[in-house]
Amino acid sequence: MSERESIFSAAQYFIAPDRSEDGWNEQSHRSREWEHAYRDRWQHDRVVRSTHGVNCTGSCSWKVHVKDGLVTWETQQTDYPSNGSETPDYEPRGCPRGASFSWYVYSPLRPKFPYVRGELLAMYREARQQLGDPVEAWASIVEDPEKAKAYKSRRGKGGFMRSSWDEATELVAAAHVHTIRKYGPDRIAGFSPIPAMSMVSYAAGSRFLSLIGGVPLSFYDWYADLPPASPQVWGDQTDVPESADWWDASYLMLWGSNIPQTRTPDAHFMTEARYRGQKVIVVSPDYAGSTKFADQWLPATAGTDGALAMGMGHVILKEFFVDREAEYFGDYARKFTDMPFLVTLDDHGDGTWRGGAMLRAADIGEEGENDEWKTVLIDSRTGEPVVPNGTIGDRWGEEGMGKWNLDLEGVEPALSLFGSHDELVEVSLPRFDGGETEGGTTMRRGVPARRIGNRLVTTVFDLALAQYGVAREGMPGTWPSGYDDASEPYTPAWQAEQTGVDAKVCEQVAREFAQNAERTRGRSMIVMGAGTNHWFHSDQTYRAMLSLVLFCGCQGVNGGGWAHYVGQEKVRPITGWQTLAFALDWNRPPRQQAATPFWYLASEQWRYETHGAEEFTSPAGPNKLGKRHTADCYAQAVRLGWTPAAPAFNRNPLDLADEAKAAGRDPVEYVVDELKSGELAYACEDPGDPANFPRILSLWRANLIGSSAKGQEYFLKHLLGVPDAGVRSEESGPEERPRDVRWRDEAAEGKLDLFMTVDFRMNGSCLYSDVVLPAATWYEKHDISSTDLHPFVHPFNAAIPPPWEAKTDWETFNLIARKFSELAVDHLGTRTDIVSAPLLHDTPEELAQPGGIVRDWRKGECEPVPGKTMPKLIPIERDYTAVGEKMNALGPLVEKLGTGVKGAAWKPDVEVGELAIRNGKVASGAGAGRPAILTDVDACETILALSGTTNGRLAVESFRSLEPRTGRELTQISEERVDERINFRDLAIQPRKVIASAEWSGVESRERRYSPFTSNIEHLIPWRTLSGRQSLYVDHEWMLEIGEGLPGYRPPVSAGQLVGLGGTPELEDAVEVTVRYLTPHSKWSIHSEFQDNLHMLTLFRGGPVMWLSPDDAEKIDVEDNDWMEVYNHHGAVSCRAAVSQRIPSGAAFFYHSQDRHVNVPISEVTGSRGGTDNSLTRISMKPTHMIGGYAQLSWGFNYYGPCGTQRDQLIVIRKRKGEVVYQ
8 A cells, every 4th residue: 555545434424424414324525344254254164074072061063153264153053863753853963052152262261382380491491401301300309309399389379480391291291201100090080071072182191090000080070970879779870861752751750950041052941841741840049040840830849859759659569559559650659679689687785676688599599599689578469488589599690591581481580578477566667857867867667578587677668658658457566647637757748848849739740740651661760960969978868769660660761760860860871982092902800999088088078087987876776887087988999809999008008019929929918918018008098198199180071170179279278288278177176086997197289299180271270280281172173072961972173274283182291291101211111010999889799798797807807808898909011112103903802802891792893804994903002913002093983893882793793792681572672773883074074873782771763762771671581680670779888788678868068067167257236147059050151161262251240259048138138239258168159149039048159160360359258269169168078988899889980979069068157248359
């Protein structure tokens, strides 16, 4: 442009435009070239299919629009395979959160380069230059207390320095090599949640960890999304119907699940089904998003849902089993539940009896394989005890071949002994609505009993009637006089006093639920979720709710049963994924660890307990548990092999193997002898010993510190060493301290040497990390996703390459693995590792400890026998120099040992050959000649090829593998799709519907919706439980000890009594209110994600907000949008008030979860930055969730274990007094 042209161009801004008289338009001489960039945005170059890996359960398919190499916007895909003419289709799928994701691609919060904490990087560079060896350089820093404290104390204080990928991965690899060499590989942990949302990304880190002997931590139990009741009842974890199956339900209860808010893409199935005549009942303490769709709202007080369910069960049992037996219900109960099975009655010592262990074949004189594991019932034709097919005793061993099925072969189970009894006896049953401790009191009610041999027995059904308070003529004991008797559990009137739900409404809904199920043969459904599951006693709440679907024959029926949705839990191609993710193709078993007890010890929260397991012991139990700290319960569970522990021992497992070799001993025998002599101990028995610290923690796809760290302030203080953490609790007094776990005078701080986070958001975890590596977003990589809520497998595709210096998770961990292998040449080489592994579910190890009787070898009650009375001990040879090569090759164990899941196994020989063609072969190194897994697409192909849900041949093979054991023909379930292979390129064209496989319990087809346990009902495959049936009764000694052999109601734990609230002495005159603290899933984010983009911030207030009722707000003189201080003994939060009529009095809602990024002032209580939602929580572990080695109560990764519950807390709220300040 010439100078003259420039002058005229500038002059346009000084010329007044010609405006119309009405002022609505004008004619201007100004150039409009500036608009082209905005106009061009909508003229995209191409559209790429991808999805979002965000644990929202949506797994929606999206069109990503790209212009000039930039992601500009996204819209919903509309090409899902049809559900057929009888059911609405899945599209459109999406929500405002997904429609705003492209903001993250170019977000100012995005880490663009590798960053290392400044103090650490400076020391590392100096040591690296002086010593010349990265491993020795790292050691010189972390083994020097002053140097270690110098960078650990700066965590969370900023000060990152930009590094290069080469330098950052070298530092990380050096830290791993040093830690393995000095402390052991089990001091290295990794946390990444919800693999279903991006399977290859999860597998990238877990495969690396598994190859080096590190520890992937569980997540489902840690999030408290895992329902322990699912294993207790079914021996399965969260097998649930797809959302289209809601359409088939004619009576739908939404109970603790807010579908329109948290399952937005699927909510249309619920609303559409109402036009089909479906009745919708909503149970929620607040007027939730789902409540507006309800035909009837039951506003149960938060945490009392179990009481409502028990009241409904009382009505169903009385009207449909006792007053008259509904034929369908009775047949279902006899065939598919444990209600006809016999329970021994033990003398309680006060003139009453109590429920004991289930009667076994050995008790009636039968001799044979696994006779202690075969449960017994009465055949009503003969009146004699019989052992039916299908118990867990038939699942394992030669004698059970062909018998593990639910074919009764003419046996007619007697549901009750009433009328054929020898005597009527009183039993002591637990009740928890009173008493001096959380263990409650007892009630006396009668059951019909019969003597078999020297044992007095009754049926599970008879015990259940006594528990629920359903009387029959002549029964001794104290019984309710009717539905309106509020003095005795579990009548409708009794529940009304607990829940606030009118007794008549409870009675009406229970009757309708059952009548509908009787009329439709089971099409009554309960959708449940976090609102009922995030409580300490969630298992009892869930068992009470699940009993309704058992009583009414709803489970295993399309349109019926449970539907538990809390996260994106279902990895549809589970067999292929776990093979890749845990390096099962190279070494077995992998180290895996239950996250909740890991964090409980690592963050030193065990040092702040004010109660023990005895607080929860019922006087109706056998009283064997005694006074015991929660940490002592865990230590016992570890040494008995019930649950894993990492680190395992107080010595490096590599050194133990070397010592055994030097002594010329078998390594397993050597470790057992060392344990017996006391020379070797479990690491969990002394968490404060530096030798037992976790040393390295890697996060990817996770925001531990900003989202899930229950007891966040304890994490900051003890795990990370942050000096201004806001812990407000006093440590346990001498009387509350453990006996088996060592107490050290000084609590450990700053345990972690390296905290690394891989992410595309500078989230709360990144801010406290030592190394932050920039990750690709979901629009920049290849991966696969699946969900509970639909039957499709979705692809991620790279719409653009990762910008700046970001890399995919697959690339990142491969870089670290290669660098690790280089450094291992001089420092590790090939070593033997000794893995301590728990007794696993779905293996013969679940028969390890008969009768559910606790025998501790440490106390001399039995001998320590690996795999029986203690953990398995497995030596594994690890070539640390070949880790990088093994990451990129499919190992030989796939063919040698096969693959499988849930106790079934098969060999994918054909698939290995096909993968070698599709992916190519590795040319040299440890994986020479093996199928390559070089790229993320190769990893996707590997997962898809090795799973029956995406490979029709393997689907048929999976069912064929069950046929010899069950004696049933099963291959027809998936035979229609035997020739189908789903590969990654197929997914890129269109999402693909998965294939019915033995990996999951449901029968599905192109026209049939997935519903769990339909294969059990229709093909007589047993459940993976003690009796082989759905379990109402659980007879492990610890379950009976705390009064939970049967479902019952346990109120929220009294946090004020057990933990204390913590006052503010400096403000004693402050007006305060004490309320229940609830942390529901957010409407404006998915966990900690999405809420910090402009679209979401404009939909809510931004920054931390706590919702409370007008009544509670008025008590403390708070108006909407006022600043408040919220606190208890664990920490404090500074936030604004959202005063709303929809919140019930006595509760406050703080939506989960917000990073401390936006509008978080200094707290008046702590003097430091106001906390997150988890600053007000702590870890509380229930001892019964540690049980293992016993039928369905055996450990499995994300299957059973202690949960990180957080809803039993009380908080204090007051109006902020001083000025709001931010520094």
